[in-house]
Amino acid sequence: MIAVRNIRLCTKDCLCLFVCPTGATNTDNGQIDPDRCLAACRACVDACPSGAISKVPLNYPPQQPKLPGTLQAMNQLLDSRLAQERAADAMLAQAQTAIQRQFAQAMKMSLRVVAEDVLRESGYMLPQGQPARAFLNSLLDSPQPAGFPREAVERLLALLG
């Protein structure tokens, strides 16, 4: 487990700095240094007056397996929702007024959130899960268009361990 700080809740009281035995909470970027945080410690979590720090696991259990019936139905929804997003892309490209542009952009954002949510419940809840790894590996194993950020995928696989 490592400590993470929700910057939105942090009120900069700095009690976490005072209690941390290793100085892990003292960083410039507002985050807690995962390399210095001790697995068994939770001093800053309890000391923070704003409830801004929690300990999150480094390893997660696998997502509940998805059954074929649900997966297939979710898949059909995903295809349809993404086809709608492509329509929004086309409307965005053609937009002439500010309202047309904003409406297309709002629809695109909204459709993407819905599509992501379908994917999340189709086995892609966690990047640490098998489906996410298989997704990244399949990108490396198949031919990709020019400009494909291969190093990004390789780094992700390395970071996921």
Added chain:
Amino acid sequence: MSVYICTVCGYDYDEAAGDPRHGIPPGTRWEDVPADWVCPVCGADKSMFENQGGKAETPAPAPMAAPAGQAAPQQGADAKRLSATASNLARAVQKQHRAGMADLFTQLADFFDGQSSPAGDWQTAADLLKEDLAGRYPAAFAAARADGDRGALRALNWGEKVGKIQANLLKRYNKEGDAAFEGSAFFVCEACGFIFVGEQAPEICPVCKVPRFKFARVGRGASA
């Protein structure tokens, strides 16, 4: 006097109480509420309301089987799917406070979004959405219920409600054009995708109940 419930956000229209703040006096029967009245909480139109304890005047169509086969694999569809898979994983690592990984997944998502080709127009989107609401959502609900998949049911619940709002907005836009949204801004809930049209995002999302700060405002000068 009866009560009609908004199927998107759960707001009650009580005929006895009316909606005086929006010009509907107490005692106004449902059929006398003007067709352009919308839910004061989430903006859904009258067709999204159901009579409490029964269906509204328009019975929902019987769920048709989801269209068989793949939805015409056009060029660029695969790239969209890869993009959405990557952007979803970007959100997942963000929740785990791993900013570095989030940037990498976002880079991947943007790359594939650029590879997908735009296709269709608002009519295409409205037609597909209509099929979703009539067929694909009911079919997916049935499958998820049969599998006891609570996560999928949660996502379907949000997605269907958001779909109703999207369908409403497309309908309004089709009818009135830009005038439909004159003087308003668009706010999109980053958790469920709900779109609010107005001056200020609601205090909590009518669909998924996250607080206001999770709404993204689509800016005036926004560009592609």
